[in-house]
Amino acid sequence: MSGTNNIEDALSSYIIGRDTVKPNRPRFHIDAGNLKSAIALLKQCLGDEALYLSNIIGVDKVAEGVIELNYFIHVVPLGNTIVIRVTVPRDKPQVSSLIDVIPGALSGECEAYDLLGVEFIGNRYLRRGFFVPVDVASRGVFPLRKDAKV
Amino acid sequence: MENGMVEKATSIIKIPVTLEIPIGPQHPALHEPVLLKIYADGEEVVGVEIGTGYNHRGIEKLLENNTFYKGKFIASRVCGICNAVHENCFVRAVEYLVGMKPSPRAEYLRVLVMELERLHSHMLINAIMAEIIGFDTLFMYIMRDRELVMKAKEIVAGNRVSADFHMFNGVRRDIDDVKRDKLIDLLRRVEPRLKYYRKLFEDDPTISKRLTEIGVLKAKDVTSYGMLGPVLRGSGIKSDARAEDRYDAYNEIPFNVVVRGEGDSLARMLVRWDEALESLEMCKYILEHLPSGPAAVDERKLPRTFPAGESFARVEAPRGELTYYIQHAGGNKPYRVKVRTPSLNNIINSGFSYLGHSVADVPVILVSYDPCISCMERAIIVDLKNKVEKRATLREIAMKEVRL
Numbered sequence A: 001m002s003g004t005n006n007i008e009d010a011l012s013s014y015i016i017g018r019d020t021v022k023p024n025r026p027r028f029h030i031d032a033g034n035l036k037s038a039i040a041l042l043k044q045c046l047g048d049e050a051l052y053l054s055n056i057i058g059v060d061k062v063a064e065g066v067i068e069l070n071y072f073i074h075v076v077p078l079g080n081t082i083v084i085r086v087t088v089p090r091d092k093p094q095v096s097s098l099i100d101v102i103p104g105a106l107s108g109e110c111e112a113y114d115l116l117g118v119e120f121i122g123n124r125y126l127r128r129g130f131f132v133p134v135d136v137a138s139r140g141v142f143p144l145r146k147d148a149k150v
Numbered sequence B: 001m002e003n004g005m006v007e008k009a010t011s012i013i014k015i016p017v018t019l020e021i022p023i024g025p026q027h028p029a030l031h032e033p034v035l036l037k038i039y040a041d042g043e044e045v046v047g048v049e050i051g052t053g054y055n056h057r058g059i060e061k062l063l064e065n066n067t068f069y070k071g072k073f074i075a076s077r078v079c080g081i082c083n084a085v086h087e088n089c090f091v092r093a094v095e096y097l098v099g100m101k102p103s104p105r106a107e108y109l110r111v112l113v114m115e116l117e118r119l120h121s122h123m124l125i126n127a128i129m130a131e132i133i134g135f136d137t138l139f140m141y142i143m144r145d146r147e148l149v150m151k152a153k154e155i156v157a158g159n160r161v162s163a164d165f166h167m168f169n170g171v172r173r174d175i176d177d178v179k180r181d182k183l184i185d186l187l188r189r190v191e192p193r194l195k196y197y198r199k200l201f202e203d204d205p206t207i208s209k210r211l212t213e214i215g216v217l218k219a220k221d222v223t224s225y226g227m228l229g230p231v232l233r234g235s236g237i238k239s240d241a242r243a244e245d246r247y248d249a250y251n252e253i254p255f256n257v258v259v260r261g262e263g264d265s266l267a268r269m270l271v272r273w274d275e276a277l278e279s280l281e282m283c284k285y286i287l288e289h290l291p292s293g294p295a296a297v298d299e300r301k302l303p304r305t306f307p308a309g310e311s312f313a314r315v316e317a318p319r320g321e322l323t324y325y326i327q328h329a330g331g332n333k334p335y336r337v338k339v340r341t342p343s344l345n346n347i348i349n350s351g352f353s354y355l356g357h358s359v360a361d362v363p364v365i366l367v368s369y370d371p372c373i374s375c376m377e378r379a380i381i382v383d384l385k386n387k388v389e390k391r392a393t394l395r396e397i398a399m400k401e402v403r404l
Helices: A004-010 A030-046 A107-114 B059-064 B066-074 B084-098 B104-132 B137-155 B177-203 B205-211 B219-224 B239-247 B266-289 B342-348 B357-366 B394-398
Strands: A016-020 A027-032 A049-059 A068-074 A082-090 A095-096 A119-121 B016-025 B033-040 B042-050 B308-315 B320-328 B338-339 B379-383 B389-391
Touching: A004 A027, A004 A030, A004 A082, A016 B308, A027 B320, A030 A049, A030 A068, A030 A095, A049 B219, A049 B320, A049 B338, A068 B320, A082 B177, A082 B308, A107 A119, A107 B342, B016 B205, B016 B357, B033 B308, B033 B357, B042 B357, B059 B066, B059 B219, B059 B338, B066 B239, B084 B308, B084 B320, B104 B137, B104 B177, B104 B357, B137 B177, B137 B205, B177 B205, B177 B266, B205 B266, B205 B357, B320 B342, B338 B394, B357 B394
Parallel strands: A027 A082, A095 A119
Antiparallel strands: A016 A027, A049 A068, A068 A082, B016 B033, B033 B042, B308 B320, B320 B338, B379 B389
């Protein structure tokens, strides 16, 4: 259960779109509300030692009014990284935290909160000033938002 | 206590005295600023908070505001020790967007610089570990021999630390036969020293007693907490971006992925020594099998704008998987660049691994993760009137460039 097709089959009930990040990273689009259950299912199917969460990458898409979150998950037996993509509204960027499914989500969620303002529901370690200098954080600015002046 | 009888206690309430010990952000055991706030019950660590943000320089925002060509030089300045892997990862992410493929000679030279970097980085952290556990002379010996590798890097790239060697579609410098012979000679001098240090770390009873069974990480823990590189491989997980992605010339150069199953601090240090020996063999192979043809590119002929798209490049940095993600909407500047260094995962997610150990083991465990946190000293100025905080460098305050 480690081929890309098998992973796609396992997540088929959640997938609403598919594309590829160059050079060869398969990306599955799912609804933000299903994120936690999809990742939990993936972990259950692959096993604890077969994957790690490599990245949580947020992109502020101002024109579309959303923040895109790409979860890069490295599948060790596959030797490749797959991507789970969700979007959250820019004016209320909230999504479930993965910290109780994958504790390694801590660093990525804390960073995405501090720099982009995405709130990960259930992560009690989120705080401003995790990376951002105090003068920027104290003004309520999220520096990686496209309209932020820093 | 009635009728002169003393009631025997059936239970006691034990209130542990927890001591809060800040290690860092400036501390002899740390070479870069990070804060480990340790909560200790006696000598036992019962809680750890990891404080960051002492040197965040806004590199990602800077990359978004500059052209790809300036970005290449910014990326190589994210880290001093592993600058070549940063520029390699950024350059390859851009090459994936465009569909560029460097010449075979350029790909071999890229790997040469990156493996020299791994060699001196692994020597550095083993030297620091020697210093942390009280072997200052060993630290100096390793650092002396590391200079041979720095010299080799200087011969290839022109600088002993910051290589600035990569360019889109190739490299910026080539080597001739004279340089190749000098490099082979330097590597031959380093080889017996590496073998000696590797044997020393494994056989010396004082070193192994200090590192064995300290900071043990199970395979399940390293994957759950997203730990990378020698930390991952020291706990039995065979994952290495060089073997998985086979980027540049890694599909042609023979090497072994080093894995150990013990999961303790000694295993992580021995993985690094073995990887250093593998890197040495790879460098020798490259110099003996360097393809002919062009390597350095004419930068004036490269495109100034790049097509829209998304790419995700991985590189096996000395500390583990380093990734660059680029989202590009067209033009000469990227829309979004995300840099994820291995230390982000290895240090921030590592709090659990100190629990149950003694306070004296904390520096050993931390150094075994090979933390890399680039430095910039700052101070916080609080404007009480307007209730606003801002940061400034100590130099700016001293030179009265900041209004207090």
